[in-house]
Amino acid sequence: MAQLIYTLSIVIIFVLWFVCTIICQFKGKSAAFIQKYIDVLRLIPSWTFFAPRPGKSDYHVLYRDKRPDESLSEWTEVELSEGRNFFDFIWNPRKRNKKVLSDIIQTLIITFSRYPKDQDRTFLMYTFPYIMVLHLVTRQHSKVNDPAFRQFVLAESPGYLEDSDPNFILLSKFHELN
Amino acid sequence: MTTLNHIYVIIYSIFGLGVFISTTEYLAGIKIFSSEGMLSCDMQQINLVKNDNSHFLNRLSAAIFTEERLKYVFLIRCVNIILLFIIPFNTIAGWILLIALGVSIYISSLITRYGSDGSDQMTMLIIITFILCQVPLNNTLLLNAGIWFIALQSCLSYTVAGISKLVSVEWRTSIAMRLIFSTKTFGSRKAALFLKKYRFINILLCWNVMLTEALFPACLLLPLPFAIIFLLWGFTFHLLNAIIMGLNSFFWAFMATYPAIIYVNMQIHHA
Numbered sequence: 001m002a003q004l005i006y007t008l009s010i011v012i013i014f015v016l017w018f019v020c021t022i023i024c025q026f027k028g029k030s031a032a033f034i035q036k037y038i039d040v041l042r043l044i045p046s047w048t049f050f051a052p053r054p055g056k057s058d059y060h061v062l063y064r065d066k067r068p069d070e071s072l073s074e075w076t077e078v079e080l081s082e083g084r085n086f087f088d089f090i091w092n093p094r095k096r097n098k099k100v101l102s103d104i105i106q107t108l109i110i111t112f113s114r115y116p117k118d119q120d121r122t123f124l125m126y127t128f129p130y131i132m133v134l135h136l137v138t139r140q141h142s143k144v145n146d147p148a149f150r151q152f153v154l155a156e157s158p159g160y161l162e163d164s165d166p167n168f169i170l171l172s173k174f175h176e177l178n
Numbered sequence: 179m180t181t182l183n184h185i186y187v188i189i190y191s192i193f194g195l196g197v198f199i200s201t202t203e204y205l206a207g208i209k210i211f212s213s214e215g216m217l218s219c220d221m222q223q224i225n226l227v228k229n230d231n232s233h234f235l236n237r238l239s240a241a242i243f244t245e246e247r248l249k250y251v252f253l254i255r256c257v258n259i260i261l262l263f264i265i266p267f268n269t270i271a272g273w274i275l276l277i278a279l280g281v282s283i284y285i286s287s288l289i290t291r292y293g294s295d296g297s298d299q300m301t302m303l304i305i306i307t308f309i310l311c312q313v314p315l316n317n318t319l320l321l322n323a324g325i326w327f328i329a330l331q332s333c334l335s336y337t338v339a340g341i342s343k344l345v346s347v348e349w350r351t352s353i354a355m356r357l358i359f360s361t362k363t364f365g366s367r368k369a370a371l372f373l374k375k376y377r378f379i380n381i382l383l384c385w386n387v388m389l390t391e392a393l394f395p396a397c398l399l400l401p402l403p404f405a406i407i408f409l410l411w412g413f414t415f416h417l418l419n420a421i422i423m424g425l426n427s428f429f430w431a432f433m434a435t436y437p438a439i440i441y442v443n444m445q446i447h448h449a
Contacts, residue, residue: 045299047335051342056357089420093206100293159361
């Protein structure tokens with residue numbers, strides 16, 4: 001009896017999970033409700049790979065320092081693994097860095113695209129993706145002696161074909177370094 | 179029951195190999211969780227506390243999310259995966275190992291919310307299905323339900339991906355693949371230049387991907403020889419994605435679902 005109840009419970013869980021997965025593929029109120037109140041463990045997948053907007057840019061993080069005398073250093077790019085090795089199709093430990101940065105920047109873009117361009121976007125500094133980038137940037141070694149403040153820029157480039165110029169996505173304020 | 183258990187063993191063989199590879203990749207790139215890394219443990223703890231105001235998760239994250247401890251989590255996971263190749267799932271020891279593997283995968287998913295992809299989601303679905311269905315004293319209905327769930331989720335994933343591409347301007351105008359392949363993140367110089375030179379290949383590839391993905395659930399209903407055509411397409415698609423885009427984990431996660439699709443197809447046609 002207990003086995004039957006367990007089996008039926010699992011079947012019901014699978015059915016509900018599958019139905020919720022279908023609903024959550026559409027960006028409606030039902031999906032938002034499920035994601036907020038039902039999917040507390042974040043187990044409902046999103047299956048829209050590379051669509052509707054395919055990733056068509058490479059993202060870059062650059063930073064520069066300001067000394068106490070207000071002089072500025074050159075821009076330095078945060079090194080993230082680029083290019084591909086032959087055996088990456090079997091074993092590819094470097095793939096995460098780029099994907100993480102890409103996800104963070106896309107989240108930031110989505111966040112600030114919700115607000116008019118003329119609106120003050122200082123609030124972005126309090127979003128988690130911004131703080132993640134700031135954390136990454138402030139942990140980088142300085143190329144100058146005695147840096148007091150650090151500023152970063154997020155940029156996107158078209159990659160190998162380079163048929164358009166890089167775009168600046170975000171220029172941060174100067175943040176104090178400890 | 180024996181056939182069903184064999185299907186689970188085949189699924190695990192592919193799935194386990196994929197998770198093992200992915201875990202060794204995490205171990206090799208463990209610095210990503212260091213204080214200088216993109217997924218700095220300190221930062222991820224802040225995110226967890228912010229999003230999940232639960233004491234349990236706070237304590238769990240504080241206890242586990244350090245670079246050193248995560249290394250042990252991944253090492254133990256490797257051993258766990260190997261043991262599950264030896265120990266039958268539906269024994270008490272096997273089931274405990276499945277739970278341990280599931281918990282380990284879930285813990286790392288908490289810290290890799292940025293940077294995770296569809297293969298991680300499929301991996302999570304498969305391991306939870308195993309935990310729920312490979313309980314000691316399981317039965318045919320339970321095992322069948324798990325196989326159907328994996329097969330249906332796999333087909334849903336393809337069809338949602340296909341429909342999302344069909345509503346996208348970049349995909350319909352056949353420039354999407356050239357744009358993706360020209361990025362250094364997911365592309366390759368050779369593939370980008372090739373697609374730039376031969377425009378008609380772009381049309382062929384984009385529409386091939388869109389239509390085959392959208393129609394993928396047909397492989398459950400078509401007679402097996404025709405269903406195999408879809409599965410061979412999927413095999414080639416994921417293999418090329420691994421080679422050109424470096425998305426190796428997708429290959430294993432999705433190939434692991436194919437035995438379930440074949441089994442469901444055979445069940446439908448023998449009903």
